[in-house]
Amino acid sequence: MTSGLWQGAYLEVHGLTKQFRSTIAVNNLSFAAPPGSVTGFLGPNGAGKTTTLRMMLGLIRPTAGTATVGSVPFTNIADPARAVGAVLDSLSLHPKRTALGHLKVYAAAIGVPDTRAREVLGLVGLAEVANRRAGTFSLGMRQRLALATAVLGDPPVLILDEPANGLDPEGIAWLRDFLRSYAKRGGTVLISSHILREVEQTVDNVVIISRGSLVYQGALDALRGANRSRILVAASSPFGLANALVAKGITDAHMVPDGRLAVAGLTKEQIDSVARSAGIEVFGTALDSVDLEHVFLQLTSGQFAAQHAPPPQTYSPPPGYYHGPTDGVPR
Numbered sequence: 001m002t003s004g005l006w007q008g009a010y011l012e013v014h015g016l017t018k019q020f021r022s023t024i025a026v027n028n029l030s031f032a033a034p035p036g037s038v039t040g041f042l043g044p045n046g047a048g049k050t051t052t053l054r055m056m057l058g059l060i061r062p063t064a065g066t067a068t069v070g071s072v073p074f075t076n077i078a079d080p081a082r083a084v085g086a087v088l089d090s091l092s093l094h095p096k097r098t099a100l101g102h103l104k105v106y107a108a109a110i111g112v113p114d115t116r117a118r119e120v121l122g123l124v125g126l127a128e129v130a131n132r133r134a135g136t137f138s139l140g141m142r143q144r145l146a147l148a149t150a151v152l153g154d155p156p157v158l159i160l161d162e163p164a165n166g167l168d169p170e171g172i173a174w175l176r177d178f179l180r181s182y183a184k185r186g187g188t189v190l191i192s193s194h195i196l197r198e199v200e201q202t203v204d205n206v207v208i209i210s211r212g213s214l215v216y217q218g219a220l221d222a223l224r225g226a227n228r229s230r231i232l233v234a235a236s237s238p239f240g241l242a243n244a245l246v247a248k249g250i251t252d253a254h255m256v257p258d259g260r261l262a263v264a265g266l267t268k269e270q271i272d273s274v275a276r277s278a279g280i281e282v283f284g285t286a287l288d289s290v291d292l293e294h295v296f297l298q299l300t301s302g303q304f305a306a307q308h309a310p311p312p313q314t315y316s317p318p319p320g321y322y323h324g325p326t327d328g329v330p331r
């Protein structure tokens with residue numbers, strides 16, 4: 001049922017805000033997920049991911065702002081099951097119904113033939129358990145069945161809330177291949193997670209939120225690049241070396257607990273040269289590679305709950321809003 005026109009669309013969110021009584025769950029959020037790629041929507045528990053996805057899918061009304069699929073609000077899409085596949089909550093399954101039976105019910109509801117139900121079971125690796133009752137399924141199998149349900153209409157856009165939840169490493173690897181090939185075909189994939197490491201191998205772009213607000217949007221590689229590795233320096237006088245570096249305008253140096261000085265943005269040779277001219281001996285250096293999970297925690301540091309704040313503001317789009325991944329550094 002794939003046509004030559006199968007192509008994802010931009011998912012765009014402009015100034016999206018949701019206030020529940022005194023809690024601002026999502027605060028003036030703007031981002032875009034482009035077609036032909038997988039975008040990771042990341043943030044700690046309670047950051048506002050699910051609330052955002054629910055607004056994007058028209059399940060709850062925003063306090064302010066808009067969410068569109070190819071410039072059209074989701075609720076205005078004529079045939080949504082063929083345009084957007086979504087998995088938000090864990091799938092409610094009739095425990096006595098078989099996997100195939102479940103899919104046939106949904107296939108009938110959206111007007112696709114039963115043959116498609118068998119096809120998607122194959123796609124998600126459940127063909128062998130087609131006639132098993134869903135009540136006997138593990139969490140990972142239920143996740144696969146939920147995904148099969150979402151792709152029944154062969155939608156070019158996928159929105160998945162924590163799809164890796166409950167999957168073992170093999171399941172995560174399978175999901176990665178599935179989503180990457182979806183994007184390679186031209187689809188738009190947006191997946192949420194509260195663990196960057198879980199989706200690091202899957203996503204091209206990341207949108208990171210904390211307390212309902214955007215803290216980073218851009219290519220994952222740019223995030224890595226902006227948080228480049230640092231060099232750990234053991235020196236006769238780490239404080240003296242730090243001062244010598246500051247005198248040269250290099251402020252990205254700080255002490256680590258073991259007494260070494262962590263310096264970013266300079267080569268080993270450049271550090272040696274600054275140390276020499278300050279009369280400081282360098283005993284040794286070691287490269288400390290960037291740990292993306294650490295970067296993620298820093299960006300979202302201390303965030304465990306949505307903020308309590310004044311009444312909702314009226315949305316006005318940020319100047320120069322960019323329709324695609326940015327190459328910016330964390331703000």
Ligand SMILES: Nc1ncnc2c1ncn2[C@@H]1O[C@H](COP(=O)(O)OP(=O)(O)OP(=O)(O)O)[C@@H](O)[C@H]1O
Pocket residue numbers: 020023024025043044045046047048049050051052194305306
């Ligand atoms: N219906 C609601 N009524 C009141 N507060 C809500 C409601 N839904 C969500 N919230 C609050 O909004 C904030 C964001 O919740 P949300 O579920 O969107 O976060 P999340 O990033 O998806 O977190 P998790 O990964 O834990 O699901 C939380 O403080 C939550 O308690």
